[in-house]
Amino acid sequence: MTCDPLMTLQETADYLHMSRSWVYERIHSIPNFKVGGKRLFRKSEVDKWLEAFRKGSPLALL
DSSP states (O other): OOOOOEEEHHHHHHHHTSOHHHHHHTTTTSOOEEETTEEEEEHHHHHHHHHHHHTTOGGGGO
16 A cells, blocks of 8 residues: 655645645535545645646636
């Protein structure tokens, strides 16, 4: 089994080298889920989203 780290909104922003507000503005396009009111992001899903964003996928830009 491989480890797929979970990241908070701030950790995701840091990982992407973007601001918290930039990530929050894209909260509906970047894959995430809520646990106890806290948004969490799987690193592997953020990486897939980022690759689609890089390739210009319209879904990634929402």
